[in-house]
Amino acid sequence: MRSFARSTPTRQIRATPPHLGAVAAALALAAAAPVLVVAGGLQPSGAQAASAAQAASGTQDVQALYTEALARERALRREMDLAPQMRAQPPGEASTALLARIRETVGRYESLMRRFPRSGYSDNALWQAAVLAADAFWQFGDTRDRTEALRLFDLLRAQYPTSSRMAQIEGHVMRLNGADGRTPGSTLKTIRREALPDALRITLELEREAMFHEERLDAPPRVFIDLRNTQPVEALKDATVPFPDDVVRQARIGRQADNRTRVVFDLDGAGRYSVYSLYNPYRIVIDFERAAVTDAKTAAATSETKDTRSVGPPAGAPGAKPVVTEAAPPPSPAAANSRGGFSLSRQLGLRISRVVIDPGHGGHDPGARVRGLNEAELVLDVALRLEKLLLKEPGVEVVLTRRTNGYVPLEERTAIANRAGADLFLSIHVNASASAGIRGFETYFLNFAPNPEAEALAARENAGSAKTMASLPDIVKAITLNNKLDESRDFAAMLQASMYERLRKVDRSARNLGVKQAPFMVLIGATMPSALAEISFVTNQEDAALLRSQAYRQHIAEALFAGIVKYQQTLKSSAAPVLRSGF
16 A cells, blocks of 8 residues: 655654754753843843754754665665666675675664764664664575664664654564574475476475575576575585476576575576465475467477476485375365355365465555554565464465565566466555545455545555556456456455454454455456455554554454455365364
8 A cells, every 4th residue: 555645765754844843942942041132132142052053953964864874775675676686797796785785874874873862863763774684684694684683673672762663673573583593404305397388487395494595697697596504405416407498498506605505597588587485395486487488399398287307305215204195085065156156166166275475565665654654564464474374274385475575566466376376366455545534444356446445546556567558458358357256256255254353353443344346456367366455544543553563463364364264165065174263
């Protein structure tokens, strides 16, 4: 959801105009100062007048320095968002230069705080520095930035205990403490290749979750993934795995310093690519898009539906765990949807196995903001909580379109879901309104907007789209021919009902704004049932107060989980064994 105010790069600064505070301070000093009788009337003494002028000048200085640092950070975050697409630089050189400038900006923020410790900008500057250092760690994996971020968060707590940022520190610190490097290392077990109709999918299967960094380079074209604290199995050490007749020619596995494993993919005509994680077991999936099928060999490759190559210990190798299979439960009779019909999904008896969660906004697009709250951060927190709930269910896989404060284009979010073969797609947002009195939650499915309110909301949410007017006919066609319309409507209705049922237990004045339809760009092109949930109005005082609470955000995640469970259970007349609600 986009804010109605002029945006700043990552956080909104204090609402009180600082120059007014300086003027007030100067006037207060003047009022308290000794006075002299001169020809023009009563005047403050020269020393006191000079002091007041100096205070006003100091506030102007800190404002200028803070504004300059914000501008630097805005430019750096644009580069951080584009880091995987950096071109024509040797591996590591681009990242090293960018990281050095990030650290310089972190230092500028801290210097500002130490020079003007009592300024209203100082806690904001310290917060910006800490979050920027943390984001640098999550993107580049250097533990020095993690240590720096933790130090700055601790300093913020100690120096400004009444700052509005206090409620947001805990989540950052918990994540950073969970990545302290003392967790067991992982092992790269296998590399699998799967040809899809419009992409080549390569899957790296690991023993357990590992931090990783990916980057794309040219001359020659390649993508590499650095796996932190990871070693390959013997069969993959310093190996080269050929992938003939496709957009990735080969994969090269090498061992780096600091117990890192680097996997390099040499490209041949690959377009865009996306990287995401799956669990149980932990895998890193890389989808390389094809521009088009150009010859018979590639066409033959795209007709494959199973893995065509797998490198790693065979199933019967010593130490390999046996594969246990269970008998499939007897089929359940299909249940009709809310309109009494049977969609193709119901006719085929399909169930829910892979869910894609899309936390809205991110990176240089923070979404809706008020003092101390940021939509991009709020929805990421809810998405991570929802993921934890879903991963407790047997047979369920979860894909997040982003896990950090990075920017993902609107069109790419649905493309990730399509390439992942998702069964459900849920985009999570926080609402905003020019009227501070409007509050509540609502859920949307893809269709044309039926009223001015839905039109305005769609216009704001779609503002980040890269589509041009030339795309309009295709967009209209995609909406008109949406064969998941009824299923998406049902999915949205169950999400909305679950939010109302659960959130009113903790907020008796919770407002159910209902299920609506609008042409959200993030939902266009989805090949699975999809919905967009606006979980609260950040511009409303009551909603904003609730959103500051981790407990309330957990309630939202549980409500969304319950809605997914409810939708799954309607696909068959008896509850399918894949999802179950533990609440």
